[in-house]
Amino acid sequence: MSETARVKVLLLVGDQAEIVADAPDPAQPIRYPAAEIAAAAGIPVEQLPGARLLADVADDDTLSGWRPAS
Numbered sequence: 863m864s865e866t867a868r869v870k871v872l873l874l875v876g877d878q879a880e881i882v883a884d885a886p887d888p889a890q891p892i893r894y895p896a897a898e899i900a901a902a903a904g905i906p907v908e909q910l911p912g913a914r915l916l917a918d919v920a921d922d923d924t925l926s927g928w929r930p931a932s
Contacts, residue, residue, distance in 0.1 A: 867919050
């Protein structure tokens, strides 16, 4: 069973998006393919920086199932 995490896209680095937990004291950023996130969330890649999203957290702590947070 997966959990859901609130995350924020900090910035784009090449074709990667830097993701952190949407929390006051986030952990180290993790990079994921920006095009994959944008396609899943229905957001243009250039609008990802600053976006707050929800993502499913797998048992190995990888994120997927990106969608806009309300």
